[in-house]
Each structure stands twice: as C-alpha cells, then as structure tokens.
Amino acid sequence: MDKKQQLITVATQLFVERGFENTPVSLICDTAKVSKGLVFHHFKSKDGLLRAIFEETTKKVADISSIDNINEDPYQQLRNIINSLFVQLEVDKTLFQLNLHLILQPKTRRLLNDLIGQRSSYILNHVKHIYGLIDPENATIRSYMFIAELDGIALNYLTIFEDYPLQEIQQQLIAKYTK
Amino acid sequence: MDKKQQLITVATQLFVERGFENTPVSLICDTAKVSKGLVFHHFKSKDGLLRAIFEETTKKVADISSIDNINEDPYQQLRNIINSLFVQLEVDKTLFQLNLHLILQPKTRRLLNDLIGQRSSYILNHVKHIYGLIDPENATIRSYMFIAELDGIALNYLTIFEDYPLQEIQQQLIAKYTK
DNA sequence: TTTGCAACTGACTGATTGGTCAGTCAGTAA
DNA sequence: TTACTGACTGACCAATCAGTCAGTTGCAAA
Numbered sequence: 001m002d003k004k005q006q007l008i009t010v011a012t013q014l015f016v017e018r019g020f021e022n023t024p025v026s027l028i029c030d031t032a033k034v035s036k037g038l039v040f041h042h043f044k045s046k047d048g049l050l051r052a053i054f055e056e057t058t059k060k061v062a063d064i065s066s067i068d069n070i071n072e073d074p075y076q077q078l079r080n081i082i083n084s085l086f087v088q089l090e091v092d093k094t095l096f097q098l099n100l101h102l103i104l105q106p107k108t109r110r111l112l113n114d115l116i117g118q119r120s121s122y123i124l125n126h127v128k129h130i131y132g133l134i135d136p137e138n139a140t141i142r143s144y145m146f147i148a149e150l151d152g153i154a155l156n157y158l159t160i161f162e163d164y165p166l167q168e169i170q171q172q173l174i175a176k177y178t179k
Numbered sequence: 180m181d182k183k184q185q186l187i188t189v190a191t192q193l194f195v196e197r198g199f200e201n202t203p204v205s206l207i208c209d210t211a212k213v214s215k216g217l218v219f220h221h222f223k224s225k226d227g228l229l230r231a232i233f234e235e236t237t238k239k240v241a242d243i244s245s246i247d248n249i250n251e252d253p254y255q256q257l258r259n260i261i262n263s264l265f266v267q268l269e270v271d272k273t274l275f276q277l278n279l280h281l282i283l284q285p286k287t288r289r290l291l292n293d294l295i296g297q298r299s300s301y302i303l304n305h306v307k308h309i310y311g312l313i314d315p316e317n318a319t320i321r322s323y324m325f326i327a328e329l330d331g332i333a334l335n336y337l338t339i340f341e342d343y344p345l346q347e348i349q350q351q352l353i354a355k356y357t358k
Numbered sequence: 359t360t361t362g363c364a365a366c367t368g369a370c371t372g373a374t375t376g377g378t379c380a381g382t383c384a385g386t387a388a
Numbered sequence: 389t390t391a392c393t394g395a396c397t398g399a400c401c402a403a404t405c406a407g408t409c410a411g412t413t414g415c416a417a418a
Contacts, residue, residue, distance in 0.1 A: 035396060169327075217367075
C-alpha cells in the first residue's frame, strides 16, 4: 500500500469531518497507521499536506466543465455543466464541503489563494465562452449569474438545508436552460 | 466603555481576519485591552463568546427579510429582499464572511447548529409565503431557487471572485423579479 | 461605615500542538 | 559484499492554548 496516498485519503476524510485546524497531524497518522515523521518527510509541513489534497481535488472541479463540447449547441453545453455538477455533488459530497470550508477559512484561504484564483478564473472563462455563443453582449454578467446560481445550490445543499430537493431543482434548472 | 461589548466587537473583527480556531483568547484580550479572565467571566468559554457573536449577527440577517411588507405586491417584496441583501452585503461585508466561515467549519457548525437551523427555516418560510402569492403550486421549489441565487451571489462576491460586478448583478436581478 | 457582590485582573497550569532529528530498514547498483 | 538511497519510525521539544483561581477594585444598598 502506498503510504503517501493513504495519508492524503485519510487526511481528506478527517479534514472534512473535523476541519483543518481541528485535525492534529498525530490523529491523521494514528488513523492511517503511519508514523508522524512520514507526513513531514513527504509533505514538509501540515500546510504542504493540505496543498497536496487541494491540488488533487482541483482535477475533479476541472472535470465538471472540461467535457468535450466541440460542435455542441451552447445550451446543451450549459446543461452538461449542470448535470455534471449534480452528479459530482452527490458522488463527492464531502469533497465539496471540504472545498467550501477551505475557501472560507481565512488561514487556509491565504494558503491556497493562488490555486483558488486559477480555478475560479478557469471556470469563469469557460462559461463566458459558452455565453459568447448565446448573448455576446452580456456574456460576462450572465456567466457570473450562472455560476452564482450553481454555487448557491451547492452551498445550500451541502451546508444549510436538510432535506434539500436536489432532483427537483436539477429539473427546474435544465428546463430553464433549454432555449 | 462597556468591556463586554468591546470584547464582542474586537473578537468579531479578529474572527473575520484570522478565523475562529486561529484566534487565541489572549490575542482578543490584548487587542481589546482587557484581561483574559474577563472573557471567561462574561462568556464562560471561548465557544460561549462565539455564540454571543452569532446571536448578535442573527438579528441583522432577520432584518433583511423582516421589512414590513403588508399590502405590498409580492414581486415588490422580493425586490425588497434583494435590495436589502445588497445593501447589507456592502455595509457588513466582513460579518457575512464570518457567517459563512462559521457555517462551513465543522466544529463551529456543530456548536451553532441550532441557531443556523432556526435562521434558515425562518428565511425559507418567509420567501415561501411570498411565492404563495405568486405561484402557490411551486412555492417551495421556487423559494429554494430564489435563496440559492442570492446565497451564490453573496458567496462569489465575498470569497471567490475579485472585482465582482455587484451593481450590475443587482440590476439584472431586479429586472428579473419585475413581473 | 460596613457589607456584599459583580466586574475585573494576571500569574499560573495541564494538555496539546507542529515540527525535529537521530537512527532503522529494505532495496538496489557497482 | 559494500555503499548508498529514500521511505519510515517514534521519542522528544519548544511553543501555544483554553481555562482556573485567588485576589483586587469600585459601587450601591443597608
């Protein structure tokens, strides 16, 4: 078993359950059945471990918008993004929670600032490109509103409301983004 | 000067800047020029101080949706909510950031769970009531989507994007919710 | 004045933390 | 065999933390 990957897996789970600040390195190592020194050997610091985790999850975010959409109707492209998001929301619920938590926590936000900036501008540009085909004049503002709508749903589903009617909302959205 | 209120003010500011877990009680007291024991005298624990802060901010959230709307057009009521939110977003930017951070941090989320639940169901019911006048059959789902849209905008403005076009988005929203 | 009580202080403690470091061990190339 | 490497260990340390407590102060009621 690869102990480095094991550390990433265990730490991700613990960070989701307890938060980054509230998860001692010793707990990660006990859970992963690995010595404490190994974390610092592989990742240099606790912060380094966090960055490694965040870089891993960045790939999954990219997947949501990077579906090959060449020659597709732009509305279909928007619907693809919506559907991918809803699938990922249910599959990787905890990972999304962790992402939000890391972005909102001032210390981790600072630590991951560059990665977060890259991520968000990547998504913005991707959506802008699609809206360029629909409504070029208002592409920017419509992209911001499209992203806000999806982020708001994710936020409410993951952390605010219990019994969130995710499927119904997905249907409504798909209907809304069908020309 | 009321030292208890002084503690709440200073702690709020520091929690926004550094996060709850990363703000030692000693730092709060040094900044507020107050002895450490006083925190435990007034609030019993660091967690108690946090709850006191969160209860204070709950009032501000309630204000957004509690404008007296009797006899108003339901669309006007929705526009009132939108406008109040945008005003508050700019006036109390840091307070909103703190709220999101506390909700997303697993430990503080658990600590404030009851208050968060009260808050969100209060808002949901308020919006539901308005949509009951517009589209009774879909009042629930449309309320969830209305709230998600606003929450998403707040989230993106406060923590994701720099240079967020808040005014333009407000105009778009107002236009959208004008029957 | 005396009594009583809440506000307030700051030195102190026990527990926990991230990080270090000297050294072990398995594998591999010469 | 020898020399070397990088994964791995766990005892250890300095620093930091939330919370305690014995005592002081200021004020209001009797």
